[in-house]
Amino acid sequence: MTRAKIFIDGEAGTTGLQIRERLATRTDIELLSISADKRKDNDERKRLLNAADVAILCLPDDAAKESVSLIDNDTTAVIDASTAHRVADGWAYGFAEMTADQAGIIAASKRIANPGCWPHGLIGTVRPLVEAGLVDAATPLTYNGVSGYTGGGRKMVEDYEADADAAPLMPYALTFKHKHLPEMQRYGLLTKAPLFVPTVGNFAQGMLTFVPLQPEMLATGTTARQVHAAIADRYAGSTFVTVAPYAAVDKLPVLDPRSQNGTNNMQIFVFANEASGQIVLVSVYDNLGKGASGAAVQNLNLVLGRAVDLGLRAAA
Structure with a gap:
């Protein structure tokens, strides 16, 4: 070779x-x-x-x-x-x-x-739903999450590691002009940018992201299991992107944003209240990995x- x-x-x-x-x-x-x-x-x-x-x-x-x-x-x-x-x-x-x-x-x-690091969580969960016709491209989505400070580059790393009293969580981009928004909109197949609120955490690396979905955001009659199936079908057989089985749980230890550190893996979860129709799409991955x-x-x-x-x- x-x-x-x-x-x-x-x-x-x-x-x-x-x-x-x-x-x-x-x-x-x-x-x-x-x-x-x-x-x-x-x-x-x-x-x-x-x-x-x-x-x-x-x-x-x-x-x-x-x-x-x-x-x-x-x-x-x-x-x-x-x-x-x-x-x-x-x-x-x-x-x-x-x-x-x-x-x-x-x-x-x-x-x-x-x-970019943030777009994976939005694109990876929303695009399969838009393509399946379960979420309309014009839906006004919100997107939020927390990332380790290494996502901010060398200066942010130096600042955090020099400050023993750094805040455990710090929301930013509160003018809603984050540099990743254009790629989120384009590759998420959305006609408008999501309302995106990122947060940096006082830990080196790892990411945990959330896309909430109200029932009004879904095609009429869409169930949480259909949402899960559409996302799971997209990544069936993937080496690095996996979708956890659909389950009703209150909490999971693997939702630590650092749980995929050192890997190129992205793990996706679908959580729902089937009675209310509310759903949240969750992604966990290493901001320095995937x-x-x-x-x-x-x-x-x-x-x-x-x-x-x-x-x-x-x-x-």
């Missing part, structure tokens, strides 16, 4: 470091690295970007766009972990389980936009034609 050349542009950041760690022991690839003193040297970056079979961009949006502009060949594939290209024409969206053919679309593409670096490595495997789980771990 020919070793593929991989360049991580921005390997010193949180996502880049996590990707490098997942690739460190792989024998099927060669990691190209830029010396610390040349990270802002565009000539050296251009050389490495064009020498790579796959370039993974772990950069701010403007820098990611600049990196793409430096590629002057038609062979280097790009996986961009920034927000820059997530709803751009010509870029495949890197949520491989989003549709039955999405993995194939990613594998055939030279330009892949890695999803929500970032794990998804990037999964997309890399697809582009290279490798086993989808190579270098990744799914939860037991």
Whole structure:
């Protein structure tokens, strides 16, 4: 097997470091690295970007766009972990389980936009319901949850780890202009953006997300079991996205946002009060796994034609 050349542009950041760690022991690839003193040297970056079979961009949006502009060949594939290209024409969206053919679309593409951490929980639960006709695309949805502070990048990590009295929970984006909203709306197949209230928790990594559904938001006569079945059918046979059996329970230990840490797994739950018709869709995953670096490595495997789980771990 020919070793593929991989360049991580921005390997010193949180996502880049996590990707490098997942690739460190792989024998099927060669990691190209830029010396610390040349990270802002565009000539050296251009050389490495064009020498790579796959370039993974772990950069701010403007820098990611600049990196793409430096590629002057038609062979280097790009996986961009920034927000820059997530709803751009010509870029495949890197949520491989989003549709039955999405993995194939990613594998055939030279330009892949890695999803943000938050959108997985909304898109992964809502899109199957819209496609099944159980939720109308114009439904005014709300979406909320909690994520570990590593989702905010290096500065947030440094701030939390330096502050022994940091708040246990801190809602943010309260002007409702979060940068992930465009991709949530587009790939959730929604005609309007959801009302999204994210919260950062005083723990390093992990995510727990919620989409509440009132009975009026569902097609007439829709039951919770039908909602569960539509989501379960979408992910049947998936390596990384699993749907827990439908059950009436008051609480579950696995709903700890950290329960999937270290894996590329996303676990989905459907909870309901069948008498009232109220439902909540819950997702648990690692914001640094399926929500970032794990998804990037999964997309890399697809582009290279490798086993989808190579270098990744799914939860037991």
